[in-house]
Amino acid sequence: MSVSPSTRTRIRTISAVALATVVLASCARNAPQDTWQPQGDYAQQIQDLQWWVFLIAGIVGVLVISAVTYAVVKFKDRGQPIPEQSHGNPLLEYAFIALPAVLLAVIAVPTVATVISLNDTDNPDCVINVTGQQWWWEFDYPVAADGSICGFAPNAEARTIVTSGQMIIPTGAKVVISGTSRDVIHSFWVPRLNGKRDMVPGRRHTWNFEADQPGIYAGQCAEFCGLSHANMRMEIVALDDADFQAWIDNQLKPYEAPEDGTLAAAGEAEFIAQCARCHQVDGLTDSNGDPVVAHPEDQVYSGAAPNLTHLMTRNTFAGAAFDLLNNDCRDDVWNASPAEFGPRYLEGVTEPCLNEIELKEWLRNAPAKKPMYTDPALLEPTDGLVRGMPNLNLTEDQIDNLVAYLLERK
Amino acid sequence: MITTGSKLLIGSALAAWAFAAIYGVAQEGALGTIGLISVALGLTLVAALNVFVSDSNVSALDHESFETAPAAQATALPSLWPLLTSLGLVAMTLGLATYTVIFVLGVIAAAAGAIEWLIQGWSERASSDERFNRHVRNVFADPLELPVAGAIAFGVIVYAFSRVMLGLPTKTATVIAFSVVGGLVLLLGTVIAMRGRASRTFVGGVLGASAIVLIAGGTVAGLVGERETHEHETPADLAEANECGPEETHADADASQTVAAKSSVFAELTFDGTELDTRVPGSGGKFDTLTFPRSNPTNVLFHNEASEPARLVVEMHPAIDDNGDPVGPERICTTLVEEGGTQFLTLVFTRPSFALAAEGVGYEFYVPGSDATVAVVVP
Numbered sequence: 001m002s003v004s005p006s007t008r009t010r011i012r013t014i015s016a017v018a019l020a021t022v023v024l025a026s027c028a029r030n031a032p033q034d035t036w037q038p039q040g041d042y043a044q045q046i047q048d049l050q051w052w053v054f055l056i057a058g059i060v061g062v063l064v065i066s067a068v069t070y071a072v073v074k075f076k077d078r079g080q081p082i083p084e085q086s087h088g089n090p091l092l093e094y095a096f097i098a099l100p101a102v103l104l105a106v107i108a109v110p111t112v113a114t115v116i117s118l119n120d121t122d123n124p125d126c127v128i129n130v131t132g133q134q135w136w137w138e139f140d141y142p143v144a145a146d147g148s149i150c151g152f153a154p155n156a157e158a159r160t161i162v163t164s165g166q167m168i169i170p171t172g173a174k175v176v177i178s179g180t181s182r183d184v185i186h187s188f189w190v191p192r193l194n195g196k197r198d199m200v201p202g203r204r205h206t207w208n209f210e211a212d213q214p215g216i217y218a219g220q221c222a223e224f225c226g227l228s229h230a231n232m233r234m235e236i237v238a239l240d241d242a243d244f245q246a247w248i249d250n251q252l253k254p255y256e257a258p259e260d261g262t263l264a265a266a267g268e269a270e271f272i273a274q275c276a277r278c279h280q281v282d283g284l285t286d287s288n289g290d291p292v293v294a295h296p297e298d299q300v301y302s303g304a305a306p307n308l309t310h311l312m313t314r315n316t317f318a319g320a321a322f323d324l325l326n327n328d329c330r331d332d333v334w335n336a337s338p339a340e341f342g343p344r345y346l347e348g349v350t351e352p353c354l355n356e357i358e359l360k361e362w363l364r365n366a367p368a369k370k371p372m373y374t375d376p377a378l379l380e381p382t383d384g385l386v387r388g389m390p391n392l393n394l395t396e397d398q399i400d401n402l403v404a405y406l407l408e409r410k
Numbered sequence: 411m412i413t414t415g416s417k418l419l420i421g422s423a424l425a426a427w428a429f430a431a432i433y434g435v436a437q438e439g440a441l442g443t444i445g446l447i448s449v450a451l452g453l454t455l456v457a458a459l460n461v462f463v464s465d466s467n468v469s470a471l472d473h474e475s476f477e478t479a480p481a482a483q484a485t486a487l488p489s490l491w492p493l494l495t496s497l498g499l500v501a502m503t504l505g506l507a508t509y510t511v512i513f514v515l516g517v518i519a520a521a522a523g524a525i526e527w528l529i530q531g532w533s534e535r536a537s538s539d540e541r542f543n544r545h546v547r548n549v550f551a552d553p554l555e556l557p558v559a560g561a562i563a564f565g566v567i568v569y570a571f572s573r574v575m576l577g578l579p580t581k582t583a584t585v586i587a588f589s590v591v592g593g594l595v596l597l598l599g600t601v602i603a604m605r606g607r608a609s610r611t612f613v614g615g616v617l618g619a620s621a622i623v624l625i626a627g628g629t630v631a632g633l634v635g636e637r638e639t640h641e642h643e644t645p646a647d648l649a650e651a652n653e654c655g656p657e658e659t660h661a662d663a664d665a666s667q668t669v670a671a672k673s674s675v676f677a678e679l680t681f682d683g684t685e686l687d688t689r690v691p692g693s694g695g696k697f698d699t700l701t702f703p704r705s706n707p708t709n710v711l712f713h714n715e716a717s718e719p720a721r722l723v724v725e726m727h728p729a730i731d732d733n734g735d736p737v738g739p740e741r742i743c744t745t746l747v748e749e750g751g752t753q754f755l756t757l758v759f760t761r762p763s764f765a766l767a768a769e770g771v772g773y774e775f776y777v778p779g780s781d782a783t784v785a786v787v788v789p
Binding site: 127129131138140142143144145159160161162178180182200201202203204205206280282290291293295296297302303304307 | 762
């Protein structure tokens with residue numbers, strides 16, 4: 001069938017545009033989850049391996065495509081007589097067995113070595129427990145026998161630190177996470193620091209991380225886990241030793257109640273009335289002086305909700321799906337140089353930098369911002385328990401009070 | 411002319427009527443009178459028939475009658491189907507007055523008997539060749555009879571075997587029984603293989619004898635009843651009854667000392683007789699306290715390296731509901747673990763440690779009868 005010149009031109013143009021699009025798309029810069037920009041030892045090992053494999057696979061691919069294209073073009077049926085048929089060519093056959101075997105061996109040896117190295121969790125400098133839940137990540141830092149937390153001796157009485165969304169680690173340290181899930185299978189993936197590791201309910205999986213420099217390394221859940229799987233994100237924040245020590249000490253600071261008569265004080269009361277059913281703030285007491293203990297197991301199907309004790313020391317919320325910092329402040333922190341990053345991060349979220357719009361929208365109607373199973377009419381399969389944060393139908397005054405209260409959670 | 415047989419039957423009928431009259435008058439109409447009247451009526455009917463057919467005798471000189479008389483025709487083959495049908499009808503009648511299952515069985519028996527009787531009756535008139543008639547009967551009846559007979563036989567054998575197994579008193583006897591059965595099957599197979607070709611009689615005899623033994627055994631075992639099964643407490647029952655102590659209980663008898671799970675425990679606790687040593691897989695350091703995530707099922711392994719049996723216990727300190735009842739178990743424990751044994755424990759902590767601290771308590775693992783403890787923190 002012959003093709004008209006104009007059609008041929010059109011096909012060529014479309015092909016060129018498509019090819020250019022693909023090529024140019026690979027030149028994206030500042031992609032926070034770019035696996036081709038490793039920032040730690042483990043990610044570097046993966047990068048070193050994948051270059052070799054990519055190179056070999058690329059060469060083989062080019063050769064095969066070239067050979068096929070040559071055969072298709074050269075021996076196209078133009079009415080010539082069928083050539084004499086031959087049967088078998090031992091040299092070629094042996095070559096096509098030996099060569100792939102050699103290539104596979106060349107690929108397999110470093111691959112196996114890399115896999116073994118990536119899974120070696122002996123002698124960690126820091127151990128962090130990670131728990132995945134629809135649709136956020138919880139991190140807790142246990143206290144070791146010598147009273148240290150993540151290899152650092154706190155300047156206050158040591159106790160377990162609980163946070164969510166952002167996992168803080170010291171730079172240059174071998175950090176082992178021991179992860180599980182409360183509900184479905186999730187996968188912990190911070191591309192610039194290491195590969196993926198599934199978090200499976202009922203099981204404990206360990207994985208290594210090491211960051212070369214201070215900074216924020218973005219990640220996300222890599223195993224489909226339900227309605228808001230795409231919104232289940234996390235960041236690993238690496239701080240140098242001094243800053244990490246400061247972070248630990250800050251996390252162990254006792255609770256500071258807001259001043260009487262302030263919006264924050266009203267917010268504290270609102271928090272106890274509304275939010276403390278699920279969210280824990282350590283040290284919060286009621287009017288009788290009794291500790292306020294959240295009971296998320298009575299409200300949430302998976303049994304827990306993020307601890308908000310030091311919410312404003314991290315700069316994302318709602319499963320790290322939304323920023324607590326407004327755009328300007330966010331750029332200041334996320335794009336800071338390694339030398340400047342630590343102090344800027346430790347500043348936390350201040351009132352001028354608060355992303356008030358985002359936080360208020362969340363408090364106003366959380367399911368509208370992040371799809372979750374909270375519609376009371378649809379909760380029969382979970383015995384009336386929610387998956388995610390429901391719409392609390394708060395008034396604007398209540399929201400203002402809560403924002404003021406949360407702003408002081410540093 | 412009244413034939414000899416007719417004379418006998420007429421005389422019997424008259425005698426029966428006489429006896430019925432005498433008995434009825436003497437006994438003033440008792441139940442036996444009805445029986446005698448029934449006999450007299452029957453005899454009268456038979457006598458009348460016999461008079462009509464003249465004893466069914468055919469003159470030896472009457473050649474035509476010799477061949478066409480009913481007595482000269484081939485009789486129907488013996489058959490149990492009429493009997494089965496009548497038994498079915500009786501069972502249906504009885505079942506209406508007693509149990510539904512008897513009625514249902516009666517329906518099945520009557521239907522089966524009637525269908526088989528119809529098939530047999532039809533096949534017997536199919537031709538004058540008896541062999542062909544049998545063949546035709548089998549063509550129609552086999553697709554129905556063989557599967558049903560097979561299913562019934564299989565069901566009977568399986569049921570009999572199950573009664574035998576349930577009736578055997580101990581596990582040892584069960585092992586012996588299986589060994590005997592297996593040995594017999596092996597012996598039979600060996601004999602058949604060595605003989606080269608076993609005759610149908612031999613195989614049929616062996617199978618038949620085995621089936622009879624099995625059915626007989628099953629019947630006896632079914633009548634004797636199942637062996638008594640003892641209810642054992644579980645560790646959950648012990649925990650509820652506050653019996654997670656150092657003493658051995660029913661729940662500990664025959665408890666497994668090994669664990670199939672090879673990984674994914676949060677921690678391993680090893681008891682050496684005085685202390686509980688903890689190891690958190692994936693962590694090179696030691697932890698005096700174990701940190702468990704809240705509301706998350708978490709597994710721990712308990713190894714006992716002490717010379718005495720020991721169990722691992724953890725106090726759960728559950729919340730109290732509005733009625734004052736605990737929400738969840740108060741403690742969880744393993745079964746008693748022998749020296750060198752391992753047990754698995756799955757825990758879910760729903761309350762944070764600081765809530766317990768306000769009540770003056772805390773989570774901890776301990777081994778009853780020793781001072782070994784490991785604190786647990788739930789943030």
